[in-house]
Amino acid sequence: xxxxxxxxxxxxxxxxxxxxxxxxxxxxxxxxxxxxxxxxxxxxxxxxxxxxxxxxxxxxxxxxxxxxxxxxxxxxxxxxxxxxxxxxxxxxxxxxxxxxxxxxxxxxxxxxxxxxxxxxxxxxxxxxxxxxxxxxxxxxxxxxxxxxxxxxxxxxxxxxxxxxxxxxxxxxxxxxxxxxxxxxxxxxxxxxxxxxxxxxxxxxxxxxxxxxxxxxxxxxxxxxxxxxxxxxxxxxxxxxxxxxxxxxxxxxxxxxxxxxxxxxxxxxxxxxxxxxxxxxxxxxxxxxxxxxxxxxxxxxxxxxxxxxxxxxxxxxxxxxxxxxxxxxxxxxxxxxxxxxxxxxxxxxxxx
Numbered sequence: 198x199x200x201x202x203x204x205x206x207x208x209x210x211x212x213x214x215x216x217x218x219x220x221x222x223x224x225x226x227x228x229x230x231x232x233x234x235x236x237x238x239x240x241x242x243x244x245x246x247x248x249x250x251x252x253x254x255x256x257x258x259x260x261x262x263x264x265x266x267x268x269x270x271x272x273x274x275x276x277x278x279x280x281x282x283x284x285x286x287x288x289x290x291x292x293x294x295x296x297x298x299x300x301x302x303x304x305x306x307x308x309x310x311x312x313x314x315x316x317x318x319x320x321x322x323x324x325x326x327x328x329x330x331x332x333x334x335x336x337x338x339x340x341x342x343x344x345x346x347x348x349x350x351x352x353x354x355x356x357x358x359x360x361x362x363x364x365x366x367x368x369x370x371x372x373x374x375x376x377x378x379x380x381x382x383x384x385x386x387x388x389x390x391x392x393x394x395x396x397x398x399x400x401x402x403x404x405x406x407x408x409x410x411x412x413x414x415x416x417x418x419x420x421x422x423x424x425x426x427x428x429x430x431x432x433x434x435x436x437x438x439x440x441x442x443x444x445x446x447x448x449x450x451x452x453x454x455x456x457x458x459x460x461x462x463x464x465x466x467x468x469x470x471x472x473x474x475x476x477x478x479x480x481x482x483x484x485x486x487x488x489x490x491x492x493x494x495x496x497x498x499x500x501x502x503x504x505x506x507x508x509x510x511x512x513x514x515x516x517x518x519x520x521x522x523x524x525x526x527x528x529x530x531x532x533x534x535x536x537x538x539x540x541x542x543x544x545x546x547x548x
Contacts, residue, residue: 199235202227206235207244207264215249215257232256284325285373290339326376335378335399343406344368350385350407356400367411369393370419374427381422383414393417395426428458435459435481439488440503442477445470447498454494455480477502485510 202225209224210216218229225232236256239246245259286292326332335341344351345368353364365386372379378398383391435456441463443451452460463478470476482488485507492499493514501508 203235203239204264206232207239207258210246210256210258211263215255217255221256288334288338288378289342289371291342325373330376332376333399335401337401337404338378338398340404340406341368341380341398341401342371344404345371345380347406348410348413350409350411352405352407353396353401354403355396356402361402364396366396367413369413369417370422371398372419372423381419381426393422395423431456431458434483437482437484437488439480439482439485439492439501439507440477441480441492442475442500442502443495444475444498447495448476450495450498451478451480455482455488455491475500 206221206225209221216224218232221232222229225235227235236246236248244264245262246256247259248254248256341351343349348367350365350367353366354361355364364384366380366382367385368380368382370381372381372395380396380398381393382396383393441447448464451464454460459481463480464476467476467478480488482491485504488501488507489510492501493511501511
């Protein structure tokens with residue numbers, strides 16, 4: 198435990214000109230007193246850690262000291278080679294740079310660890326796109342990726358519905374979501390208010406890079422920004438409601454049939470089960486058409502109570518199903534056997 202902390206401390210000091218005891222304590226999740234003891238231990242072990250005194254002082258490495266990567270354990274080396282996403286790097290035009298970096302890291306590792314890249318690749322693979330979709334690489338993605346890496350402003354033509362608009366943007370980050378690439382950027386023109394927005398890269402029709410670099414906002418947090426915007430988007434599309442009565446099985450299946458946050462919200466606000474063990478929920482939905490398609494997957498485990506128009510659509514579905522599968526006699530449905538019994542489909546994925 199302490200050995201790993203000492204290695205991390207050396208790497209932190211190697212990556213920055215100097216760090217205060219408070220900064221090191223925060224990064225290492227220890228007290229400043231422990232930082233002092235660790236610095237002394239490193240110095241006694243031959244690592245040239247120097248402490249500057251005073252209000253602006255801190256710890257630094259002297260003499261251009263650099264440590265090699267021979268301290269990596271096998272698990273750490275394998276995790277390092279999992280940090281890249283090969284498909285995404287290839288689409289951004291960075292496959293060659295990533296390959297060169299992996300070769301350099303491999304050359305710096307101990308001989309016993311140089312197969313880490315192969316063992317990691319054999320055990321883990323990221324397949325980002327959704328099922329039943331054909332992934333397409335946006336034509337202008339490499340240009341946008343260059344702008345993000347180099348902090349270069351861009352002038353972009355962007356399709357909005359049936360028309361195109363021009364935007365001057367400061368590109369801050371790229372996000373790959375379910376096989377679709379998005380750009381998070383600050384709008385320079387026409388908004389001019391410094392707001393950050395999200396653009397689908399496949400809707401750019403033209404992108405040109407500016408000659409100068411822009412100064413990034415050091416407080417911008419790409420993961421936090423994306424999480425906030427994704428939540429806002431999910432809430433914005435849920436503009437309607439459906440009142441649904443669910444069986445116990447329907448309750449368990451609801452998060453798989455509709456938007457999971459909407460399902461959690463509805464179930465959290467639901468009352469106790471009725472005498473038949475069913476729970477009535479008010480479910481946020483995008484539209485009546487979307488609710489009809491999603492809730493249909495629950496079959497008899499869900500009864501729509503409102504709105505009346507949506508309930509009538511499910512009633513019409515039930516009548517059509519009854520006509521397909523049975524005949525009504527004295528108010529009861531008698532199941533008709535099909536002429537041909539369908540064979541079983543072969544297994545695909547374990548449930």
